[in-house]
Amino acid sequence: MDADDASPAEMRRRPDPHADPLALDEETAERLLAGQLSPAQAPPRYAEVAALLAAAAAPPTPEELAGKAAALAELRAVTHAHAAIPRRAARPAQRRRVGLVAAVVAGALVTGGVAGAATGHLPGPVRDAARSILSTVGGAEPATPVTSGPASTPRASTPGSAGAGQGPASTGATGRGPGTTGAAAAANPNLEKLCRAYLAGEGAEQGGKLDAAAFEALARAAGGKERISTYCETVQPKESKPKKHQQPAPPDDPGPGQGPGGPSPSSSGDNNGQGDPQADRP
């Protein structure tokens, strides 16, 4: 039982300003919430509230929109990951982590302009791209190729097939890729994500927690797989360390399963009876 249900009557009472200076009828409340009352138009005791709500719904600040590039990169990564790592991504318990790892791997795929990753092996240009990105962070030896197969052991590197001198990003097919200079900027967020994924699996067998290729990449950045923990402590921002990824993904992942089963046009489309009073608000 919801105690709040007990008193919708408090809104239906005809407001008596003399008895209750804060009386607020439902229509006025609705208009306040919809941003339709300026402080001057609002009831006297609600002028500040109107100003407050207007500030809360103010147009976006540049700060709020600063993450757009990263969000687009994430879209790119996840979109490609759908094609690249379908089997693993399909396992709900791993979805969250795989998404992060896939973001890094698929980001490298895009950077290298390579589309065909369906074999499960990282093509040479991708390895080179990953190596180049990681080498900008320090600790890695750019001359040694990153290992290839995700299913192989982390140290089973296969030199010779890599073409070590090959540039990573070049211009890519789209011209949108970060290129060699952008690689440095992209390195930290990627490693941060890898570290998050790694730390999420800490205490367990790492090989089972991180995709082997991603693990290898992380090991290279750290200067050895035994140093990953230490390395990740430094890469992880302080406040993000105790974050969610130390816990397994919840069973009720609100992700795709939530999709069409949730709000549908028939259940929540235009049925609020108010259209969108805030169409011109942020």
Added chain:
Amino acid sequence: MIGPEFPAVLGAAARGDEEAFGRLWHDLQPRLLRYFMVAVPTAAEDLASETWLAVVRGLDRFRGNEPAFRAWVFTIARHEVLDWRRRAARRVTEAVTMNGLPEQAAPDDPAAAALEDLSTRAALAVVATLPPDQAEAIVLRVVAGLGVDQVAGIMGKRPGTVRVLTHRGLRRLAERLGADRIWGVV
């Protein structure tokens, strides 16, 4: 709001079109951040990021118009908040109190701060001083731009309950801000 172009934008975004996805993001990211600023201010950026990951993964399966899409995104956002709180509850080594979360974000006197400088952040900090249900209902209405029925669906409450929550929240805000005025804080 994206408006009449929404179906085309959604379709393109679901196919991986970055410009289209960017429009969805541009429209909803500030609202998401503000919602999280009130619900879990210490993790707002992260939770927004997680929400978008889930949105991207479910994008090609979503069917519905723009209000439904917005409600769907905020349904995911709310799950992120609940998950975060569940994990916070398990992190016994950390001194995180469940119920104290919104209050923790508030500056010393958020109401005064908000009225001196009506920044969005300060305004949200004031809203966050409300009881969590009231704060959430108000943010979903005002910031997310959702209707009563949509908010009710997202919060798992009846529309009448949502109306009561927002009404009480508005009253409490008026009390709080009015008290500051009377006592000469502003």
